Amino acid sequence: QKEVEQNSGPLSVPEGAIASLNCTYSDRGSQSFFWYRQYSGKSPELIMSIYSNGDKEDGRFTAQLNKASQYVSLLIRDSQPSDSATYLCAVDNFNKFYFGSGTKLNVKP
Amino acid sequence: NAGVMQNPRHLVRRRGQEARLRCSPMKGHSHVYWYRQLPEEGLKFMVYLQKENIIDESGMPKERFSAEFPKEGPSILRIQQVVRGDSAAYFCASSYGTGDGEQYFGPGTRLTVT
Numbered sequence: 001q002k003e004v005e006q007n008s009g010p011l012s013v014p015e016g017a018i019a020s021l022n023c024t025y026s027d028r029g030s031q032s033f034f035w036y037r038q039y040s041g042k043s044p045e046l047i048m049s050i051y052s053n054g055d056k057e058d059g060r061f062t063a064q065l066n067k068a069s070q071y072v073s074l075l076i077r078d079s080q081p082s083d084s085a086t087y088l089c090a091v092d093n094f095n096k097f098y099f100g101s102g103t104k105l106n107v108k109p
Numbered sequence: 110n111a112g113v114m115q116n117p118r119h120l121v122r123r124r125g126q127e128a129r130l131r132c133s134p135m136k137g138h139s140h141v142y143w144y145r146q147l148p149e150e151g152l153k154f155m156v157y158l159q160k161e162n163i164i165d166e167s168g169m170p171k172e173r174f175s176a177e178f179p180k181e182g183p184s185i186l187r188i189q190q191v192v193r194g195d196s197a198a199y200f201c202a203s204s205y206g207t208g209d210g211e212q213y214f215g216p217g218t219r220l221t222v223t
Contacts, residue, residue, distance in 0.1 A: 032210040043200055043214040044152065088151065092210035096165055097142065097202075101151035 003027060004091050006100035014108050019076040021103050023089030026070070032092035033065055035074045038102065039085045048074060079107045111136045113203050113215035114183075121221045128188040128195070130218045134203030141184045142202045142212060143176060152200065158184055191222045 005024045013019045021035075032051050036044035050056045050063040050072070062075040072091075076083055086102040114133040122128050134141050143155040157165040158178040169176065173191075178184040188195055198219050202212035 034211065036214075043217045046211055046213060049211055090212075096157065096167075097154060097210075097212060099144075099152040099154075 002100075003093075003098035004089055004100040006087075006089050006103050008101060009104040010106050011103055012106045012108060013079050015079060015081060017079050017107075019079045019083065019105055019107070021074040021076075021087050021089075021105065023072045023074075023100055024070055025072070025089075025091045025098070027091070027093050028067075028070065030091045030093050033063070033072045034090040034092070034097075035061075035063060035072075036088040036090060036099075037085045038088055044088055076105075079105075081107050081109050083107050113138075113201060113213055115201050115215035115218050117218060118216060119219045119221070121223060122191045123223055124192055125190050128191050128220055130186040130188075130199050130201075130220070131183040132186070132201030132203075132215055133183040134201075135213055138203035138205050138213075140204045140206060141178050142204070143184075143186050144200045144202065146198045146200060146217075148197075155186070188220075191220075193222045196220055196222045 003026050035048040037047050038044045048061055048063040050065045053065050056063045060077045064073045084107045086104045088102045089100040091098050113135050116131050141158045144152040146152050154168040156169050156176045161180050173189045175187045198217045200217045201215045204212045
């Protein structure tokens, strides 16, 4: 069983729609959770961190964490073509990061 | 530029040669992490270092790979006797410290073994 699981996609949404990206993790002791965006050929860029159950909003992005279900999600509102990228979920377990394999998002104009 | 620096950005080596990848963490960060990413795959953790200490090297191959983070200077990831399977993007990330888990990535080094 992988530490962090993501649907590889691609997830296609029309411009202006809400994109919903999901991630599950296996270690109940994990404390910190992160979403990174990676454009093709580029390095990962941190877009959201979340540490407690519930929602955290930052602009068009909302991260949701449910520790009981071991589930993390990222919502992108008003999706733009520039949001097209691979989104990586990461889980911090005593400072060892486990990354999911990423979900590729395509936002169609 | 206060970001994570990596060099070289591209490195070509022939089989059997050595590759040295360098990483300077973000200003104020004392924790460095190395990751490898194969094409169309996710990031794989290799090693976590603090100044002069290897904290976790559980992701490092047992042979040919080594890493250091000396008191002065950048962190170095060294690959001896490279093989074609070592061709990948190698990313370095840094963080402020324990408990602040946010890691910030450098631009990566693309290693090609011919």
